[in-house]
Amino acid sequence: ILNVEQSPQSLHVQEGDSTNFTCSFPSSNFYALHWYRWETAKSPEALFVMTLNGDEKKKGRISATLNTKEGYSYLYIKGSQPEDSATYLCAPILTGGGNKLTFGTGTQLKVEL
Amino acid sequence: EPEVTQTPSHQVTQMGQEVILRCVPISNHLYFYWYRQILGQKVEFLVSFYNNEISEKSEIFDDQFSVERPDGSNFTLKIRSTKLEDSAMYFCASSVSRGGNLNEQFFGPGTRLTVL
Numbered sequence: 001i002l003n004v005e006q007s008p009q010s011l012h013v014q015e016g017d018s019t020n021f022t023c024s025f026p027s028s029n030f031y032a033l034h035w036y037r038w039e040t041a042k043s044p045e046a047l048f049v050m051t052l053n054g055d056e057k058k059k060g061r062i063s064a065t066l067n068t069k070e071g072y073s074y075l076y077i078k079g080s081q082p083e084d085s086a087t088y089l090c091a092p093i094l095t096g097g098g099n100k101l102t103f104g105t106g107t108q109l110k111v112e113l
Numbered sequence: 114e115p116e117v118t119q120t121p122s123h124q125v126t127q128m129g130q131e132v133i134l135r136c137v138p139i140s141n142h143l144y145f146y147w148y149r150q151i152l153g154q155k156v157e158f159l160v161s162f163y164n165n166e167i168s169e170k171s172e173i174f175d176d177q178f179s180v181e182r183p184d185g186s187n188f189t190l191k192i193r194s195t196k197l198e199d200s201a202m203y204f205c206a207s208s209v210s211r212g213g214n215l216n217e218q219f220f221g222p223g224t225r226l227t228v229l
Binding site for chain 2: 034036041042043044045046049089098099100101102103104105106
């Protein structure tokens, strides 16, 4: 069983705050990491797929970094807006792990005005 | 923009009844998946399907579950005899190619199954 931990479980920030949260996963046999954003009553939406140690990806105000040697990824949101309110899920894939996504528990972000 | 669709959005059934959850994946996608989330728990993988056969399944996907692609567009999940613990949100997903784990999986909006 692939153990994926995300922290914090939930986060309340004010509009304009920058924030970050963590995804931890086993470092051995790492292949790729997916980040998804899931707004209430909508479909989970892919943000990033990351594969290389030290990789950094960016989409607008959201960016992510990857450390495969120690088994973690950070997701950063700069200048949070209310529309960033969602649950952010990570899903690492190990070598030989097939196509399935094994999700963490998610970090629920609420951005308040 | 193409999207994965699922019907119904909410299904209520009696314990022991059969249910079929339907999905229409994105048309040029080749890999199809079912996931579920029991309230308060993680999203869990159930099964992946490629080239008209199951490519991988989890321990949850026992003999009570089956999947089918009956025509060129639909992808269905059948639960033969529902149990209370099958109550969950069921998500269908699809991805474009057998590059598989580097490809984004596109998710549908989910079907909420309630077993009474």
